Amino acid sequence: MKVLICGAGQVGYGIAEQLAAEQNDVTVIDSSPQLVSAIRDTLDVRGYVGHGAHPDVLAQAGADEADMIIAVTLYDEVNMVACQVAHSLFNVPTKVARVRAQSYLAPHWRDLFSRDNMPIDVIISPEIEVGDMVLRRLALPGAVDTVEFADGGVAMVALTCDEDCPVVDTPLNQLTDLFPDLQAVVVGIHREETLFVPHSDDQMLAGDLIYLIASKDHVRRALGIFGREETETRRVVIAGGGNIGWYVARRLEEMNANVRVRIVESSRERAIEIADSLPNTIVLHGSALDQELLREADVPNADTLVALTNDDKVNILGCVMAKRLGCGRNLSLLNDTSYPAFTHTLGIDAHVNPRAVTISRILRHIRRGRIRGVHSVQNGAAEVIEAEALETSPLVGKELRLVDLPSGVRIGAIYRKGKFIRPQGETVIQPDDRVIIFALKEQVRKVEHMFRVSIEFF
Structure with missing residues (x-):
C-alpha cells in the first residue's frame, strides 16, 4: 500500500514507523526540515519538506499514485484542505484527517465532510477518542487499559497482578477449570519488558500485566477474580x-x-x-x-x-x-x-497516551481485509484486532484445534449474532462471525491475510 502522511510530529511519526515496519510504501510531508530529516534518518520512508496542502508538494510526493492520505499536522485546516486537494486533483481513494476543533464536529454540521462537500472518509478527533478512553477507565477503575469491540459486546481489559492477586501462580488451564462459566480469555502477558502470548500451561506471576478479552457482561466478574474489582467512581x-x-x-x-x-x-x-x-x-x-x-x-x-x-x-x-x-x-x-x-x-x-489512541483509530482503516477494529498495545508491540470472517477465510468451517494459527496469535473471542463465544478446541468459526484476536506485531500481516477477500468470494 502506498501511503502519504502529512505531518511528521508524534502521531505522524508513529504511523509511519508502524507502516514502514510492515513494508508499506510510505512518504511523509512536513514543513519542518528538522522533523523530515529525523524521520528519514530513522525510518525507511521518503520525506519531503513543504506545506502538506499545496498541490505541487503533494504532486512531488507522489499523491497521484497514493492509495491513502493521512493528514495529521497540527492544524485542522491544513489537514482538511490536504484531503480536499488529494481528492480533487489526485483522486486519492482514502482520506483520513485529524480534526481537533469541536466546532467542525458538531452534529448539525455533520454533512460538512460528505463526499459532495469536503470528501474526507475518516475524521479523527484526539480529544474525543482520548476522552472516551478516560471515561471507560473511570467506569472500570480496576483496569489499566480497556477498549470495546463488536459494537460493545466484547471488551479487552488490561490489569496488573499484585502479590495478593488470588490467581497468581495459577496455570491458565486451571483457571478455566476453576471458573468454567467465565466468558473471558487471557490472550497476552507483559512480564519484565517482554510481551508474549501465553500457552495453556503458563502461569501468571506477581507484577505481570495481563491482557484479557471478555464478554461485556463478565468484565466486572473477571476483575473480581483477579482481585481488581474496585468501587464505582463517584x-x-x-x-x-x-x-x-x-x-x-x-x-x-x-x-x-x-x-x-x-x-x-x-x-x-x-x-x-x-x-x-x-x-x-x-x-x-x-x-x-x-x-x-x-x-x-x-x-x-x-x-x-x-x-x-x-x-x-x-x-x-x-x-x-x-x-x-x-x-x-x-x-x-x-x-x-x-x-x-x-x-x-x-x-x-x-x-x-493520546498518540497510541489516535494511531489505533487510524490503523483500523489501514488494515486490509474485513478489519472492523484495532487497538495497539505496548507502543505497537501487539494489536488486538476485530475481524469479520468470510466464507473463504482459512479459519472458517473447521474446529479451532485443527487450525494452524501462527505463534504469537491467540483468538480471544467469537461474537456471533449478539452472543459471546469463548473459543475452545471444538469451536467452529462461521461466516460473518466477528473474531477478536490478539497478535504480536510480527504476526499482524498474517492475521490480515486470514480475513482478506479472496477472488473466490466473487
Missing part, C-alpha cells in the same frame, strides 16, 4: 480544563448525575469559560501542583484524580501528590512514550 477531580478535561466533565454530567466533578484549571479565562458551560461541575482556578488548592478541591476524599493537562510532568506530579493526600486512585495523560515504564513505581494506577 467523586472525580480533573486537573486540566482543556478540550479533553472539559469533554470528560461534560460527559460525566450527561451520563451520571450521581458523580460529583471538580476541575482545577490554571488559566483564569478558561476556568470562567468552562464554569459557565458546566452547570453541575465546580471549577477552581489555580495550579494542579498546589497542595492547598488540591485540598480545597477535596482531593483527599476523591475516588479518582484524572490529570489531563498539556504537561506530562505536571500530570505525573499531580497524581503522586493526590495519592499522598489520600485520593483513592489516579489516571494520567502521558504524551511521552518513555514515561509509562516507571509510572507504576511512582504509584500511578493508569495512564492514557
Whole structure:
C-alpha cells in the first residue's frame, strides 16, 4: 500500500514507523526540515519538506499514485484542505484527517465532510477518542487499559497482578477449570519488558500485566477474580480544563448525575469559560501542583484524580501528590512514550497516551481485509484486532484445534449474532462471525491475510 502522511510530529511519526515496519510504501510531508530529516534518518520512508496542502508538494510526493492520505499536522485546516486537494486533483481513494476543533464536529454540521462537500472518509478527533478512553477507565477503575469491540459486546481489559492477586501462580488451564462459566480469555502477558502470548500451561506471576478479552457482561466478574474489582467512581477531580478535561466533565454530567466533578484549571479565562458551560461541575482556578488548592478541591476524599493537562510532568506530579493526600486512585495523560515504564513505581494506577489512541483509530482503516477494529498495545508491540470472517477465510468451517494459527496469535473471542463465544478446541468459526484476536506485531500481516477477500468470494 502506498501511503502519504502529512505531518511528521508524534502521531505522524508513529504511523509511519508502524507502516514502514510492515513494508508499506510510505512518504511523509512536513514543513519542518528538522522533523523530515529525523524521520528519514530513522525510518525507511521518503520525506519531503513543504506545506502538506499545496498541490505541487503533494504532486512531488507522489499523491497521484497514493492509495491513502493521512493528514495529521497540527492544524485542522491544513489537514482538511490536504484531503480536499488529494481528492480533487489526485483522486486519492482514502482520506483520513485529524480534526481537533469541536466546532467542525458538531452534529448539525455533520454533512460538512460528505463526499459532495469536503470528501474526507475518516475524521479523527484526539480529544474525543482520548476522552472516551478516560471515561471507560473511570467506569472500570480496576483496569489499566480497556477498549470495546463488536459494537460493545466484547471488551479487552488490561490489569496488573499484585502479590495478593488470588490467581497468581495459577496455570491458565486451571483457571478455566476453576471458573468454567467465565466468558473471558487471557490472550497476552507483559512480564519484565517482554510481551508474549501465553500457552495453556503458563502461569501468571506477581507484577505481570495481563491482557484479557471478555464478554461485556463478565468484565466486572473477571476483575473480581483477579482481585481488581474496585468501587464505582463517584467523586472525580480533573486537573486540566482543556478540550479533553472539559469533554470528560461534560460527559460525566450527561451520563451520571450521581458523580460529583471538580476541575482545577490554571488559566483564569478558561476556568470562567468552562464554569459557565458546566452547570453541575465546580471549577477552581489555580495550579494542579498546589497542595492547598488540591485540598480545597477535596482531593483527599476523591475516588479518582484524572490529570489531563498539556504537561506530562505536571500530570505525573499531580497524581503522586493526590495519592499522598489520600485520593483513592489516579489516571494520567502521558504524551511521552518513555514515561509509562516507571509510572507504576511512582504509584500511578493508569495512564492514557493520546498518540497510541489516535494511531489505533487510524490503523483500523489501514488494515486490509474485513478489519472492523484495532487497538495497539505496548507502543505497537501487539494489536488486538476485530475481524469479520468470510466464507473463504482459512479459519472458517473447521474446529479451532485443527487450525494452524501462527505463534504469537491467540483468538480471544467469537461474537456471533449478539452472543459471546469463548473459543475452545471444538469451536467452529462461521461466516460473518466477528473474531477478536490478539497478535504480536510480527504476526499482524498474517492475521490480515486470514480475513482478506479472496477472488473466490466473487
